[in-house]
Amino acid sequence: MNTADTRTRHVVVIGGGISGLAAAHRLLEAGAWVTVLEASGRVGGKLYAGEIAGMPVDLGAESMLARRPEAIDLARAVGLDGRLQAPVTTAAALWNRGALTPMPAGHVMGVPGDPQALASVLSPEGLERAGQDRVLEPTPVGDDVAIGAYVAERLGREVVDRLVEPLLGGVYAGDAYRISMRAATPRLFEAVKAHDSLLDGVREVQEEAAAQQRTGPVFMGIEGGMGVLPGAVADAVRARGGEILLDAPVSELTRTAEGWQVRTRDRVLTADGVVLATPARPASQLLAAASPAASAELSEVEYASMALVTMAFRRRDLEGLPGFSGRSGFLVPPVDGRTIKASTFSTRKWAWNDAAAPDLFVLRTSIGRYGEEERLHDDDADLVEVSLRDLGEAAGLAAKPVATEVTRWMGGLPQYPVGHLDRVARVREQLAELPGLRVCGAAYDGVGIPACVASGRRAADEIVESLRTGTPAPGTNRGAGQ
Incomplete structure (x- = not known):
């Protein structure tokens, strides 16, 4: 990034969750002047450090996927390298039909590569049905398909109800029969498209995952809890000169001839760029005037x-x-x-x-x-x-x-139902027409912490590029309370 192009530019980040903080950190690296506006009294969103009986605990998300580097890279960049910890054990059980049994191995979010690996979970009838995948006619997935519906057609509903639902459905607190395969398990979606058999597609993904796992743990945490991360990023943002305002809900976002105007309860800020890092519904409300089409799309996100x-x-x-x-x-x-x-x-x-x-x-x-x-x-x-x-x-x-x-x-x-990625693409296509405005967060690129960090960084990079190629007025009264 060319810091000479951004050092006098003011960017307002609306939302102080991990996506917004990651965007602010990235923007400051590029030399921008950054203000973060957070509606609540703390940063972090669903990363929430608390305590119980006098000891620290996570009251929100408590681990991050280590196979994606973005969140770990951010933790290291803000001084948490020595506090990264892999779990002592990931040996989970399944409370299935009234009994705790070891979680079966050899599956991708509950979808098996070999049905026999689910012998302890499925009934004899369910196990027999799961083995019919290779004799069934191929089932096309088209542009997208609900993962639960597809797996049920290939392997039977019992595989979905007993394993895919608690695993994949648990990640989204959602219904596996509605969740998009393309959005939630993109690598499996691509593998399934290349094979007539679902089992063969799963095995391809398993082989890739096994190669990655040999290089380190699947998940990672932080000493003191994942809720430590947003505080450390916020400290790094402030150390670089960024401003973070708490209890500052944004009531209005307006496009002006010079850039953007952001109104809170007690001030009006003017900015060259805005990163909108809120959940979909408040983002929809703030975009109603500037981009009615994007606003309408975001209002439909459940x-x-x-x-x-x-x-x-x-x-x-x-x-x-x-x-x-x-x-x-x-x-x-x-x-x-x-x-x-x-x-x-x-x-x-x-x-x-x-x-x-x-x-x-x-x-x-x-x-x-x-x-x-x-x-x-x-x-x-x-x-x-x-x-x-x-x-x-x-x-x-x-x-x-x-x-x-x-x-x-x-x-x-x-929730990421079938068609979610197409909705996200339409939102971004509409917002591309608005110089200096981007969105990020769990509603767009994945609900996991690495995906949220990546989403924030992407928004920041696109803002920087927009400011580099644009011509905002150099004399704008940036950040002044009125």
């Missing part, structure tokens, strides 16, 4: 809500319970009708969590998914109680927690 119930127990109360031995947690097939969708044994999974309180055991459960969110309106005590009931049935836990924390993420996870 979100799922969920709650995390974090609990601390006396460690001695869990001794001798085999359900907790050597496991990082368990997933729950929604078809079994349980309330919790998953449980993570944080003390088993993360060395930093284990060391923080030697006498305590911390775990969390997740509740809620797309279309099943009524329970999230229950009182905190009710969500704790139902979590304890399911943990008792699944793992024999009878102890009462010494501390609990319920965190609701209402509208927290964008």
Whole structure:
């Protein structure tokens, strides 16, 4: 990037989640003058560092995919290299038909390369149906297809209900029968297009993944929790001269002859460029005047809500319970009708969590998914109680927690149904007509932390290029309160 072209340019980033912070960090590297406006009282969005019983915990996302470099690179760039940690164990279980069984190996987000790998999960009838893939006529995927519908047609619904739903559906808190294969598992989508057999396509992806895994862990965390990352990026932004304003919701975004005008409760900022790093609905509202077409597209993006119930127990109360031995947690097939969708044994999974309180055991459960969110309106005590009931049935836990924390993420996870990527492409095509304006975040390029960081960096790079080739007025009164 040519910093000479951007050092006098003011860019406003609307949204202080990890996407917006990554965009701000990138813009500052290019020499731009940056102001971040965050509507809430903290940065980080769904990366949220908290505590329970006096020890640090994540109250939001707690790990990042290590096979993508963007988030790890950002963590290292802001001084967290020495705090990166791989999980102690990723040996999860499946609470399937009332019993905890080891998570089967040899699959891609629940889609097997060999149905026999699912023998412990499927019924005899389901296992026989899954083996029919190679004798069925090829099923074209076209431009896109719902992964659950496609896998059910090739391998039977039981594979989807028992494994794809808790794995892939759990990532999005969504319905696997609606989730786009092209958007959620793009490499599998391409492999499936190249093979008549779904099993053969999965095996191709597995071979590639196995080669990558030999170079390092699949997932990575940070000592103290993933919620440490946004604070470290925010500190780096401020150290470079960037400004971060909290409790500063944006009420209006207007295109002017000189650039952009951004209005908050108590000030009006003028800017050469704007990165819109909010969820789809507020982005839609802010774009209503500048780009009605993009606004209309974004208004159609749906979100799922969920709650995390974090609990601390006396460690001695869990001794001798085999359900907790050597496991990082368990997933729950929604078809079994349980309330919790998953449980993570944080003390088993993360060395930093284990060391923080030697006498305590911390775990969390997740509740809620797309279309099943009524329970999230229950009182905190009710969500704790139902979590304890399911943990008792699944793992024999009878102890009462010494501390609990319920965190609701209402509208927290964008859904990626069939056609989502086409919608994103239309939004970006419309916004390309507006100099100095780009969007980023989980609604566009993936819900994982690396994807969000990459989305922010992409928006920043495109803003820099737009400013480099554009001619904003040099005398603009940038950032002045009015």
